[in-house]
Amino acid sequence: DAGVIQSPRHEVTEMGQEVTLRCKPISGHNSLFWYRQTMMRGLELLIYFNNNVPIDDSGMPEDRFSAKMPNASFSTLKIQPSEPRDSAVYFCASSFPQYGQGANQPQHFGDGTRLSIL
Amino acid sequence: GENVEQHPSTLSVQEGDSAVIKCTYSDSASNYFPWYKQELGKGPQLIIDIRSNVGEKKDQRIAVTLNKTAKHFSLHITETQPEDSAVYFCAASNYGQNFVFGPGTRLSVLP
Numbered sequence: 048d049a050g051v052i053q054s055p056r057h058e059v060t061e062m063g064q065e066v067t068l069r070c071k072p073i074s075g076h077n078s079l080f081w082y083r084q085t086m087m088r089g090l091e092l093l094i095y096f097n098n099n100v101p102i103d104d105s106g107m108p109e110d111r112f113s114a115k116m117p118n119a120s121f122s123t124l125k126i127q128p129s130e131p132r133d134s135a136v137y138f139c140a141s142s143f144p145q146y147g148q149g150a151n152q153p154q155h156f157g158d159g160t161r162l163s164i165l
Numbered sequence: 166g167e168n169v170e171q172h173p174s175t176l177s178v179q180e181g182d183s184a185v186i187k188c189t190y191s192d193s194a195s196n197y198f199p200w201y202k203q204e205l206g207k208g209p210q211l212i213i214d215i216r217s218n219v220g221e222k223k224d225q226r227i228a229v230t231l232n233k234t235a236k237h238f239s240l241h242i243t244e245t246q247p248e249d250s251a252v253y254f255c256a257a258s259n260y261g262q263n264f265v266f267g268p269g270t271r272l273s274v275l276p
Binding site for chain 1: 196197199201206207208209210211214216254258260264265266267268269
C-alpha cells in the first residue's frame with residue numbers, strides 16, 4: 048500500500064520566494080497533519096484537518112504560513128514570503144478520524160520535505 | 166496544554182543489551198501514547214502504542230508500560246540490534262485533540 052507521499056523531497060530557495068509543499072495522504076484517512084521538525088524545537092504540530100476542514104491551526108507560526116486541503120487526497124502548505132528561519136523538515140501525516148469512536152488512531156508520516164531558505 | 170518530557174536524550178548500549186526510554190506527560194486527560202522510530206532521512210514510523218485502559222503491551226522485542234497515576238510511560242527494547250539505532254519519540258494525545266511529541270532519544274546500538 049502506498050504511504051503518505053510528500054513532494055518535493057528537497058527544496059532550496061531564496062528568501063522572499065513563495066514555497067509550496069504538497070502532501071497526498073493514505074487513501075481512506077480522514078485526518079491530515081502538518082508538522083515542522085527542527086533541532087531546536089523538535090516536532091511541532093502546525094495544523095490539522097478532519098474531513099478536509101482545518102480543526103486546529105494554532106501551531107501555524109504566523110500569517111506567512113497557510114494550509115489548504117481542497118479534497119481528501121491532497122493538501123498544501125504554503126509559505127509566502129519565505130525567511131531563513133523557516134528552514135526545517137516539514138512532515139505530513141495522516142490517520143483515520145481523530146474523533147468519536149475512531150479517536151486515538153496512529154498517525155502515518157511521509158518522509159518529509161527538507162526546506163532550505165537562503 | 167500538554168507537555169511531554171523524554172529521557173535520556175541520548176542512549177548507547179551494547180548489542181544484545183536492553184534499552185529503556187522514559188516519558189512523562191502533564192495532562193491527566195491524555196489517553197493515547199504512541200512511540201515512533203525515526204531513521205535518518207525518513208519520517209517517524211509508529212512502532213507501538215498503548216491506550217490508557219492498558220498497563221503494558223508487548224510486540225516481540227518491544228514493550229511499553231504505562232503508569233497513569235504517575236503520568237509516565239516507558240519503552241523497553243530487549244536484545245538490541247544495530248538496526249535499532251535511530252531516534253525514538255514518545256507522544257501523548259487526548260482523542261487526537263492535542264497530539265504532543267517528546268523531544269526524542271537518540272539510541273545507538275554498538276556492535
